[in-house]
Amino acid sequence: MFGMGFSEIFMIAVVAILALGPDKLPKAMYEIAKYFKVLKKTINDAKTSFEQEVRIAELKEDAQKYKESINKTKESVRKKLTFEELEEIKSGLNSAKEVANKNLEEIKKDIDSVKNIDTKQSTKNKTKESNKNKEVRKS
Numbered sequence: 001m002f003g004m005g006f007s008e009i010f011m012i013a014v015v016a017i018l019a020l021g022p023d024k025l026p027k028a029m030y031e032i033a034k035y036f037k038v039l040k041k042t043i044n045d046a047k048t049s050f051e052q053e054v055r056i057a058e059l060k061e062d063a064q065k066y067k068e069s070i071n072k073t074k075e076s077v078r079k080k081l082t083f084e085e086l087e088e089i090k091s092g093l094n095s096a097k098e099v100a101n102k103n104l105e106e107i108k109k110d111i112d113s114v115k116n117i118d119t120k121q122s123t124k125n126k127t128k129e130s131n132k133n134k135e136v137r138k139s
Helices: 006-080 083-138
Strands: none
Touching (some): 006 083
8 A cells, every 4th residue: 555564554553543542543534534535536526527528629629620521522512513513412411411410419418418417416425425424523
């Protein structure tokens, strides 16, 4: 554990017992464990939020690339085709655009639902921790 052997851990335990005494040691160990738990939870929450933001940015970037490729293709096709052919292709592009917009809306809804789920989980965790703290204070 942390590159320490049994003898180092034993010495730390002996010093802790001498410094805090047997009455205060369990409470101090509980507070230290609680601190590490909160620290770990905070780090995990930050990591999850960062990963979600990265995913959102990637989705936006992909949508922008898709839009740019459609616009480039549209411009090159306009230069080469007659007006009748252009009208046929334009109707096809409009239907593809509608499908792409529907897909983007679904992606946005999925992202919003993920954010709502994370918010609810965070609220539940905070409520559970406050209830545990109240129980600890009562006892």
